[in-house]
Amino acid sequence: MFSTSMSWHDLGFVLQGAGVTLAVTFWAILLGTVLGMLFGLIRAVSPWWIAAPLGVVLDVPRSVPLLIQLVIINSFKSIIGVNASPFVVSCVVLGIYASAYCSEIVRGGILAVPTTTRRAARSLGMTYWQDLKEIVFPMALRVMLPSWIGLTLGVMKDTALVLWIGIIELLRASQIIVTRIQEPLFVLTVAGLIYFAMSFPIARLGAWLEKRWQEND
Amino acid sequence: MIEIQDIHKSFGSLEVLKGVSLNVEKGEVVSVIGGSGSGKSTMLMCINGLEKIQRGRILVDGTDVHARNTDLNKLRRKIGIVFQQWNAFPHLTVLENVMLAPRKVLGRSRQDAEAVAVQRLTDVGLAEKLKVYPSKLSGGQQQRMAIARALAMEPDYMLFDEVTSALDPQLVGEVLDTLRMLSSKGMTMIVVTHEIAFAREVSDRVAFFHQGRIHEIGSPEHVIGNPQQPETIAFLKSVL
């Protein structure tokens, strides 16, 4: 039979790394969603001379490797003398990165609501903000959800890169075990399965929500 | 001449054609009417070998369509077919849509193919639209382009499958006019249609399809004007 020198203790170490991965993902998505909603809304409803430059700025995090962004912000932090831990830097960089994608999702969702629907709402006497709050957001939310789930899963995978600035998350923890017991295939497969296991519930939650909303339509 | 001899056709366990026989002479126009799902489209597909049959034979000018050694691609050159959904090739202009098959299938030169295509497009009233992409055309125009595309192969037979069903009412007339022009030129045609008045006007014979069989067939005066079968009467009542 198959045998491995990976001990339960090692597995615990890897799972601890998985906990760090989840924590970074959580904070990054939280920050990314809040900022992304704000930016996306501004881009959807403001005049072009605000929307266009903001779009250009938000395009930068999507056109530069995340690894480079991590290194730059990490060194910038030292330059301006802010005493932030690598964990905080990771969450902030990934959060800004996620907000760039999220703003695109929010903007797309809002623009996907047909003008006729909005006009109908306004013709019923709703104010601009009532229309946004009661009609546009609920409708846009449904369009946005699948992409937002996709973004969350994407950010979870991208957290692997924070190992470069010294954080021991899932992949780095696995690599440490690999170096010690020299069974890369097995340990990396375990790591891969843990990534799967963490993605699966999120993907299912998204599918479930989508289905429930469709039934209500 | 098209000879359809006792053909049977099933999709899995669903028998769609249950013994259809029909001869269409050169120059004849036969309309096919009947309820949804009665097998009209399926019969047209079988005539040019787009669908296989389980029993019976179809001869086109004496060639057995479903025989193993028949070159279907060659046979299809002389049978044009136009579908309910016009299936324009969206990535080609109107002119290219019509020129394509003469060039690639008949091996015509560019000039020859273009000359024929322009002629056919003029016939169907699209001379102004040569360089336009199909997405810029109305449904009626796209359908006329599909007819021109089939005609550019200079077929001996034309099969039409409810070519006006997907069109807005005000666009039906222009397509029917195109069919009228063809019949006046002596084209041999099988026309599946729900336009009963049109069928009565242009057809030499009308066939009423019911549950995978030709239930009643004869002159338009006979089948539409004075039907004998209760099913035909019921069907005509439902569509008029």
Place this chain on the structure above:
Amino acid sequence: MFSYTFHWRAAFQALPQMLAGAVVTLEIAVLSMIIGIVCGIFLALASGSHSKILRGAAAVWIETARNTPALLQIYMAYFGLGSLGIHINSFAALLAGIAFNNAGYLAETFRGGLRGVPETQARAARSLGMTAPQAFRIIVLPQMMRIVFYPLTNQMVWAVLMTSLGVIVGLDNDLTGVTQNLNVLTFRTFEFFTIAAGFYYVIAKIITLSARALGWRLFRY
């Protein structure tokens, strides 16, 4: 304001070196796309085939590529293959990892492309007397190309960005690798990596803009 002084002049002197690194980066990206496209087409066909084994193998590839970090896939090539006795250098491992990742994503793209062209198009072509290969080549393929074109260029940008991971498995001649070398020598981290970011940004923009121009010319309809 702060005690740090920026040294841009020294950093700009390294531009030629970094440009050479950018060329290597593009090389890896292009190669990984070529391999990824070929494998992706096979994966798309395999996942639609009747063989259970082929379908299963394709599913494992596609799901692994899409649901685990690209870096893990590169580690698999770098450390994992080594334990099977196949030792490859960091360049090959990076290339293999990115190509594997590309193939998984592109397989989905190609599946969408196949689904996106209605069957009636091929049928209409056949009814005009075209052979099956003619119908595919002249009618179906060009329409598929339009559907997959933008996802393909997006993947190309992704491939460029993913090449930066090479430095983690020790690659030192691509753009990030060169930048890291300079960084280790001079400790001018911020300056060098900001310039590298500029390079990546320009490469990404050149790809998207030229793709847009090309797409605009190719797909007029």
